[in-house]
Amino acid sequence: MSSSHAFDQAIALTPLSDNLYRGATSDAFQNMVGPFGGTTAATLLNAVLQHPQRLGDPVSLTVNFAGPVGDGEFEIEATPLRTNRSTQHWLLLQKQNGEVVTSATAFFATRRDTLSEQQLSAPPAPSAGTLQRVDISIRNWFKQYDFRFVHGIPLMPRPADQPADTESLLWIRNHPERALDYSSLTALGDVFAPRIFLLRESFTPSGTVSMTHYFHATSDELAKAGTGFVLGQAKASRLHSNYADQVAHLWSEDGVLLLTSTQSVYFKE
């Protein structure tokens, strides 16, 4: 592995045999229980990206967080379930001590030029350079990102005259800077805190159970985004009986929609 960036180290995998890889959790991306889910998702995607049978680029990825990932080594089984002429479906299982801790499915495809239409514009936001970096250092992984909030900082009390709102809008990028690619975009799609934090204005035990990314970005669009910030918007539609959804979008600095992402998130009460 040539890159010394902490993110590349965190998602690095060693091939063990056909369809089998070994990786290890990273202190730099430690969350409250186990690693930051975005790193786990990016590591699973990475197994496909470096698989010798891989066809095309990621279009969709679903990651199911089945159980806590313990500190240390894990294995990833990456199995191509079905390969068509220009599309490929994958099953990914992350295991520790023989037990599934994360499952995922991914869909890859070769993409061609077609009609191109963006229906959802980036929300108006002051440029990242005019906003203060929020220094949240209570979890290791926070330090690996540069967060610049426009609104919706989790856990912050809101003015008494303001209605409950679960929307966050913020600029984000890797810290230190790192050029955007499918791996880092995958992780960036998971940087939004549980929406329950915005309703409660205080900590509630909570965690993502399933996350789905749709990659709009083609490789040339990622190259163009470079080391720039991405603008992220996330909001919940409903929070009910222990589970909430989250619908999120990420745009490049020049307003290109790169990712649509959804999550189902557990919350305790």
Added chain:
Amino acid sequence: MSSSHAFDQAIALTPLSDNLYRGATSDAFQNMVGPFGGTTAATLLNAVLQHPQRLGDPVSLTVNFAGPVGDGEFEIEATPLRTNRSTQHWLLLQKQNGEVVTSATAFFATRRDTLSEQQLSAPPAPSAGTLQRVDISIRNWFKQYDFRFVHGIPLMPRPADQPADTESLLWIRNHPERALDYSSLTALGDVFAPRIFLLRESFTPSGTVSMTHYFHATSDELAKAGTGFVLGQAKASRLHSNYADQVAHLWSEDGVLLLTSTQSVYFKE
């Protein structure tokens, strides 16, 4: 199987051995190539719903349409990947002649009363009774639903002064009527045509490659919705290089958000 409703017949499964079921495609739900994807998704969910080890109710479901489902019999392997105290993760594979045609993951959980907050209200819409049923009978499966569009009828030319818009808003229910449950809600979440049809105003080869449902509805909410219509809204955020996303929501007649759903949809050009 006690119900003679065409939908129940379409999703019916016969247990063959541990974790293995057999089903068959239904003429009533035939689409252009193979069965309506909503029926396929509901059939996969049904394998978990009737599995003796099933714990709780569906919270999330992701279905990957890997290849065409041929007319006739298929097998479904339903494997509990991980069972925790009150949550359960499933892997589902639909096969024909030993080849994977559809893969899926599902997350089930027992749910308790918690804070309940709906952030996304149902859009204003005239009641279903005041709208005309759209009679689309070019595919068999259309006849199994009662569609009442508020706006965004696929393939219809739009007024010249109206900007391109991929949003549809419509009331839908099974035809003949059938009480709502997790299976029928799963299928109802897939009734929206590819959004490219609204941009192009004409047919374009297109099809869902991956779909994710988040079930907000608890079983008491489904029982309350009964045989009523659900209000469905679907729109694309971006259509680019052969793939578009679709973000959809379904509300009950009394405005309760039942489902958040997303899709990644292939389109040819």
